[in-house]
Amino acid sequence: MIHPDVLLAALAGLLIGSFLNVCIFRWPRDLSVVAPRSMCPECETQIGWYDNLPLISYILLRGRCRGCRTPISYRYPLVELLTAICFGSAVWQFGLTLLALKLCVYSSLLIGCIFADFADRILPDEFTLGGALIGLVFAAFVFLPQGLPSLFIPVGWPEAVRSVIESLFGGGFPSVSIFLVGEIYYRLRKKDGLGLGDVKMIGMMGAFYGLSPTLLAILAGSLGGSIISLAFLYFSKKDSSTYELPFGSFLGIASLLVIHLEGLAPAA
Ligand SMILES: [Zn+2]
Numbered sequence: 001m002i003h004p005d006v007l008l009a010a011l012a013g014l015l016i017g018s019f020l021n022v023c024i025f026r027w028p029r030d031l032s033v034v035a036p037r038s039m040c041p042e043c044e045t046q047i048g049w050y051d052n053l054p055l056i057s058y059i060l061l062r063g064r065c066r067g068c069r070t071p072i073s074y075r076y077p078l079v080e081l082l083t084a085i086c087f088g089s090a091v092w093q094f095g096l097t098l099l100a101l102k103l104c105v106y107s108s109l110l111i112g113c114i115f116a117d118f119a120d121r122i123l124p125d126e127f128t129l130g131g132a133l134i135g136l137v138f139a140a141f142v143f144l145p146q147g148l149p150s151l152f153i154p155v156g157w158p159e160a161v162r163s164v165i166e167s168l169f170g171g172g173f174p175s176v177s178i179f180l181v182g183e184i185y186y187r188l189r190k191k192d193g194l195g196l197g198d199v200k201m202i203g204m205m206g207a208f209y210g211l212s213p214t215l216l217a218i219l220a221g222s223l224g225g226s227i228i229s230l231a232f233l234y235f236s237k238k239d240s241s242t243y244e245l246p247f248g249s250f251l252g253i254a255s256l257l258v259i260h261l262e263g264l265a266p267a268a
Contacts, residue, residue, distance in 0.1 A: 006092045009104070013087030014054040016108055017080035024079065024116045027124035043068035054080040075115055083111055089260050102138045106208045106259065109134075110252040113201055117248035123197030128204045132171055135207030139167035144210045171207035174214050175199045198247050205255050213262065217255035225250030 022033050038047045045067040051057045058077040065072060086107035094100035109131040117123050143163040147170070153162050182194040206214040225247060233240050 003092070005096055006088050009091035009100075010084040010088035013084035013104070014080050016087070016104075017083030017111070018052070018054040020083060020108060020112050020115075021076050021079050023112055023124070023126065024075070024119065027126050028116055028120040028122040040065045040067060040070065042070040055084075075119065079111060079115055083108060086111070086256065086260065093260075098142050102142050102208070103259065105134060105138070106131075107256060109204065110256050114249045114252035114256075117197070117246045117252070121244050121246060123195070123201050123248045125200065128197060128200035131204040132200070132207040135171065135204060135209075136164060136167050138208065139163045144170065147211050166210050167207045169206075170210035170214060171203040171205070173211060174206050174218065175203035178202055178218075194247065198251065201248050201251060205251070209259060213255070213258050217251060217258045220258065221247070221251040221254035224254060 019033075022038065025031075026033050036046075038052060039045060040047065042065060045065070051061060051066055055077050058072060061072070063072050063074070063077075064070065087104050090100040090103035090107065094103065109127050112127040113123050116127065140160045140163065143159050144166040146162065147166055149165050149169045150162060153165060178194060179196075179199045182199070185191075185194075202214065202218065205217060225245060228250070229243075229245050232238070233243060
């Protein structure tokens with residue numbers, strides 16, 4: 001029997017996912033997410049609320065616009081479903097706690113990054129820089145485990161302050177390091193290796209969960225992303241010199257897995 005709280009969280013996830021879809025489409029185009037109302041990008045008919053219900057409308061409309069029958073991107077139901085699963089997972093693991101809320105917010109930011117990068121090869125600052133700020137604020141309330149910086153922080157300092165320093169270090173260290181590696185690569189090869197968006201996204205990840213899960217996600221994301229991209233290039237016969245890898249998408253998927261599965265692991 002699934003706890004009602006978990007179902008309620010999944011339902012909230014569907015609604016947030018629906019809003020994320022708006023952000024994923026509009027932020028890379030510098031459009032407002034508040035106005036105007038959603039419309040079909042093809043025939044520009046405004047979408048009625050009854051055609052805008054998360055997941056349900058997509059199924060009822062069989063994935064096509066009511067007006068012009070243009071197929072609606074599979075991204076819409078996928079984002080809604082994935083957000084619902086993440087919210088359900090967070091509350092299932094941690095109950096109705098601040099920790100679960102943090103996991104929900106983080107999952108939303110990652111899902112935004114994953115799909116914006118995949119669709120437009122853009123990681124909007126709203127998700128990355130805005131997200132990093134939210135991660136810092138969370139660190140003052142949901143304490144991060146003590147890592148490397150704790151060796152240099154005086155013992156008497158309050159735990160909230162220590163946690164925020166962990167968050168600053170967790171975001172700052174990997175993003176600055178990767179930025180420097182990218183700069184060196186650029187100097188040597190005269191070719192962009194990593195986008196600034198990836199650097200900011202890594203900063204956001206570290207600000208939320210600290211250094212170790214972020215390094216693990218970077219490793220898993222790079223490895224998984226390289227293997228999948230190579231396979232894709234091989235089978236699709238696309239030109240590898242012009243293909244731009246959606247690194248942020250792989251980074252986001254890896255981090256979602258790391259953070260959600262970490263909570264499921266038996267406590268040591
Ligand atoms: Zn249409």
